[in-house]
Amino acid sequence: MNFELTKEQTMIRDMVRDFAQNEVAPHARFVDESGQFPIDTFKKMGELGMLGIPFPEEYGGSGGDTISYALAVEEIGRACGSTGLSYAAAVSLGASPLYYFGTEKQKQEHLIPLASGKSLGAFGLTEPNAGSDAGGTRTKAIVEDDEYVINGEKCWITNAGYSRTVIVTAVTGKDDRGKNIISAIIVPTGLPGFTINSNYEKMGLKGSNTSELILEDVRVPKENLLGDPEKGFKQFLYTLDGGRISIAALSVGIAQGAFDAALKYAKERKQFGQSISNFQAIQFKLADMAMEIELARNMYLKSAWLKDNNKPFTKESAFAKLFASKTAMHVCDEAIQIHGGYGYMREYEVERMLRDAKLMEIGEGTSEIQRLVIARQLGCGDKTETVRAQSVTN
Secondary structure, three states: OOOOOOHHHHHHHHHHHHHHHHHHHHHHHHHHHHOOOOHHHHHHHHHOOHHHOOOOHHHOOOOOOHHHHHHHHHHHHHHOHHHHHHHHHHHHHHHHHHHHHOOHHHHHHHHHHHHOOOOEEEEEOOEOOEOOOHHHOOOEEEEEOOEEEEEEEEEEEEOHHHEEEEEEEEEEEEOOOOOEEEEEEEEEOOOOOEEEEOOOOOOOOOOOOEEEEEEEEEEEEHHHEEOOHHHHHHHHHHHHHHHHHHHHHHHHHHHHHHHHHHHHHHHHOEEOOEEHHHOHHHHHHHHHHHHHHHHHHHHHHHHHHHHHOOOOOHHHHHHHHHHHHHHHHHHHHHHHHHHHHHHHOHHHOHHHHHHHHHHHHOOOOOHHHHHHHHHHHOOOOOHHHHOOOOOOOO
8 A cells, every 4th residue: 555645646635725725714714603605615616626526527527536535625624624524525425325326327417416516415314313323214215106205304414405416314114134224315405395404503614504304205206216225224334434534534634724723823922032832842732733633644545545446444434533533623622722812712713623623523423433333343243233323423
């Protein structure tokens, strides 16, 4: 495994970095304070091909890979956590399932608009009573004639308020052992009975759209079933594994942004007649922060490399997500400490980064769930029961 970036990967990272610093970072504070979704930013991202980085050109993508996409997530997250989360969800949760499991017709109809930036994608898995136990899904889809009739409720769904379609998970029957068969279904958002509410008041990531979905006798054609109806659960577990790479990369981006601010402040802030960066206590903090960020970055790059090379990456993506989210919280906390009282003020923005970082330990499976996934991958406990507990707060 070679961690040296290719010319193409470096070019994409540098392009996204320039865009993030010039187009995203200047609006980050406004996005947080106003809670307004940065729709104009996403239109520009679509024009640059950023929403289709890991998809082939034939489907409106840029022909890149997972590493390139993860690097892009880091750079956007470094500038604005809200924008980074919606970007990550649009690609890894909204578009990727269509690419991996969709029919050619579904890709032409639904993936191309997402990859080309004409719409955003959303993935409706989490429910009020089915968070970490995703296998406890209560939303049901019953076949009537040539249609699915869907009833249920989803919560904390990123981008749904700006999406043309949402991939919704629902119970569609029972298997030979009497367990629920959970399938994924493509649901256009404008259908009768489909209500989307975006009224959550959040601690952080305020500019990222988060919605509640209510489906009351929503009817979609049977051809909107995504992938194998018998393997719907395994399909979205694969989706979550990929999504965890995204969250790891986003965590690293938020941490890097906080580190950059702390280092700059430490060099400029004078106390006792010298810059506080000359004090060993501050130097040790910065050294530890830089080390943790680099380790977390290497972890998400490794899991992305494994995915690109069609190798198992469930354990490694859980490693990356768990460690990177913890790193983000620690680095942001230390950045505030280095700023002292100023760090507690909105003007210096590191407090925003700490608020944004907290969801990294919850979304795409809590830290506790990541440890459970890792333990089962190591051969501890019953894997068949573990797959029921792969949370996503999307």
